[in-house]
Amino acid sequence: MNTRAWIVFLDESGVSLLPQIRRTYSPRGRTPLLRHRLNWKRASMAGALGYHSTDPDRGARLCFHLKPGSYDTAGLIEVLEQMKVFYRGERVVLVWDGLSAHWSRAMRAWVAEQDWLTMERLPAYAPELNPVELLWSSLKKRELANLAGDHLADVADATEQGIHRINNNPQLPWSFLTHTGLTIHPPHPPNLRKKFSRSSLSDH
Numbered sequence: 001m002n003t004r005a006w007i008v009f010l011d012e013s014g015v016s017l018l019p020q021i022r023r024t025y026s027p028r029g030r031t032p033l034l035r036h037r038l039n040w041k042r043a044s045m046a047g048a049l050g051y052h053s054t055d056p057d058r059g060a061r062l063c064f065h066l067k068p069g070s071y072d073t074a075g076l077i078e079v080l081e082q083m084k085v086f087y088r089g090e091r092v093v094l095v096w097d098g099l100s101a102h103w104s105r106a107m108r109a110w111v112a113e114q115d116w117l118t119m120e121r122l123p124a125y126a127p128e129l130n131p132v133e134l135l136w137s138s139l140k141k142r143e144l145a146n147l148a149g150d151h152l153a154d155v156a157d158a159t160e161q162g163i164h165r166i167n168n169n170p171q172l173p174w175s176f177l178t179h180t181g182l183t184i185h186p187p188h189p190p191n192l193r194k195k196f197s198r199s200s201l202s203d204h
Contacts, residue, residue, distance in 0.1 A: 062135070103121070143158040
């Protein structure tokens with residue numbers, strides 16, 4: 001493993017027009033109701049959270065991708081192509097789980113041609129070691145909680161607001177990283193805020 005590189009954790013999660021039910025408050029005797037269209041349209045999110053292995057003062061970096069449907073190898077390669085631009089060709093050690101699309105023949109062949117990228121595999125059944133899981137939890141407890149949107153674009157907008165919230169709080173990305181047991185010195189360097197992009201969503 002190249003030690004002078006960005007250590008980047010990547011994970012995917014799904015959202016749909018069905019609301020993420022979370023505890024809420026209402027006046028006594030008035031049970032809150034969520035009205036939605038029983039629409040099962042889904043989108044998938046990919047989040048990549050990284051820090052520099054030898055220079056944490058460069059900050060934690062968060063990038064994000066959202067698309068209708070689900071990710072396959074081709075879709076994930078598109079995400080990694082955007083990550084290459086995001087990190088401006090600097091060396092990256094990508095850490096993710098054993099999902100088949102992560103380690104498919106096509107993915108390994110593509111990575112073999114990338115001189116900036118190395119892949120490492122998380123242990124099986126250990127989601128607590130991936131800090132991006134905490135990113136999903138934060139979004140689903142805040143911006144996506146009890147959201148009954150009419151279109152996938154509503155979910156996309158709420159998710160984007162959540163990413164902005166997290167990027168605007170320098171402590172949050174580092175708290176996600178250190179919660180996994182990583183030892184980073186200094187423990188809370190200034191966060192390096194970066195713009196992110198998402199793929200276009202259409203309600204079709």
